[in-house]
Amino acid sequence: MNLINILNINGLVPKLPIIQGGMSVGISLDNLASAVANAGGIGVIGTAGIGLIENPETRKVKEANIEGLKKVIRKAREKTKGIIGVNIMTVLTDYKELVKTAIKEEIDLIISGAGLPLSLPEFLDKESKTRLVPIVSSLKAAQIIFKKWWMKYKYIPDAFIVEGPKAGGHLGFKKMDIENPQFQLEVTVPQIVGFCEEIKKEYNKEVPVIAAGGINKPEKVNEIFALGAKGIQVGTPFIATQECDADIKFKEALINAKEEDIVIIESPVGLPGRAIKNKFIEDVSKGIKKPFKCPYHCIKTCNFVDAPYCIAQGLLNAAKGNLDDGFVFSGQYGYKIDKITTVQEVINYLFGINVDKVKEPSPQRS
Template sequence: MEARPLKMGNIEAKVPLIQGGMGVGISLGRLAGAVAKEGGIGSISAAQIGFKEPDFDTNTKEANLRAIQKEYDKARAIAPDGIIGFNIMVAMRHYEEYVRAAIDAGADLILSGAGLPTDLPRIAGDSRAKLAPIVSTDKSAKVILKYWGRKYKRMPDLLVIEGPKAGGHLGFTKEQLKAYDQAAYDAEVSDILDTVRSYEEEFQCRIPVALAGGIENKAQAEHAFSLGVDAIQAATRFVTTEECDAHIKYKEAYLNAKETDIVIVKSPVGMPGRAILNPFMEKVMAGERIPHSSCHGCLQKCNPSEIPYCITDALVHAARGEVDDALLFCGAYAYKADHLETVKEVIDSLMPERV
């Protein structure tokens, strides 16, 4: 199986691999820049990106907007000619402002999921940034392609399919995750590709597709490419790299995890996710309510008076290495990591022969 460069209009990634966005503070400028330097697509997570700023607690939005530029500049200094994008969740408050800030910073690509980015073309306007919605099902792919086609007369520059083995928030119900079957999801991917091809024909364009979720070795990458996608997206494998922005204790949590430690959890806003079982999550799963800081305004559909814990607090704890008090998001195969690697080593271990 050969992996060809990923073309999105006038830009091309020599390595058809996207490093998935991981927040809070796990994929920032250092990791994204390292991936872009190796020829892949580096992705900076915009989720509460300003958590290190001194005024984050009192001036959250402005701290995040400031950090978007700082982290982009950091990545661009590492990879002057690389492709650097931002992963920005639709579910975030101030979504439009964050998208515009990323574009103004110089982002080559905006990847957007955790909800359907129906109005991303309006927000991006005539900017040069490529637009990449993230979907999990053929149904969601049809919705976004139909909507963009009818309202904006345009198609995505890239479509990312995120499967049920991914980390973080997932676009599936808990029941769907329990009933996961590889062959069945392969069929879903095939349906999505058929839908994409129908819109390519209608709009006389090319829509490259990337597949994400549980791709942690070369055989899985080859399987993904065999389905007909143009690229893969991987995130978990990059956590345990020397260049990853995560705290060393966060990385060690992956290195020390066993298969039985990887569990499906529910976020404060009701979405299922995959994480490492730790003292914090044991308390949450036992029904304990965790005291939290004043609201940082992260997610649109969140009522601070009703949540069992604050996801910003939990993820900031993770980013700072306070792992016993943290939500440790991860992919299905996080437990397989047993040593630190470089970004180059990870990419080389994932990619089939390149042409």
């Protein structure tokens, strides 16, 4: 049985110390997020391209994303009384609008990475109860965010998510550093835990560290907790669940994948990414361009003039089951998943327990 930590994110205390990774485009919406929240974790809505799910032909992308985010948050709230967050990448062109919308909708927490979210606290007002949780991949990044937030806003992060290079999707590392031992969770988690202990001593605020990337079995959970992390963030294992919002063909691509199919790709957004190799990815790697006009202008760092394909369109196609014109992001160990399960089964396995027997912490919100 695993050690069950109490994860306290400035008064937000889930039954279990697990956050579901916010997977865009169209993978973690209200159904998956609410299921994780109902199972005792923190459910997270992936916001990138959220307005394109129902209206992929829209030319008013910002407006569609704002309305889409409102709708998905409200639908999630109808399905759960648990803790719900959103993942908003800093590289999105409508980053500010999505952050403002989430806060106005009184979302429990905003998780933000894919760059340093240096201006995130400026969108809060005195009445806001939304917690702010940056994703970092190094001690230096955590220190920069803390210093900026404290000097400019007198705000201390409510937690840090430390994402290692074994995660799925876009990675906050140079391609050459992905296998570098110094960037693995076993090194970065203790470093940032130590930094957060310094914050607590000087500012009297508990800043829990949540580890993410490659956490796929109970032994790994125990190992991460032994390093000082108070919680884990998990994405890929929740894809192959009945509750995941993606099409069944998307899920089947994961459970049919072999170890050699999990590859690092060069994404048009300027970051390496980990995905499941298929014909689409093979064509791109051969230099075959997938013709497109940039319909969304969704990511600031996307070189859409020279890009071989539209990342948003590719991910959206895949989420809807069209794998001929898209692909699936996956963590390094995604190939070990071989069947469709449920959110509850994933959580039970990771913690090595029957979660129904875990005592509910109190309060869940404050």
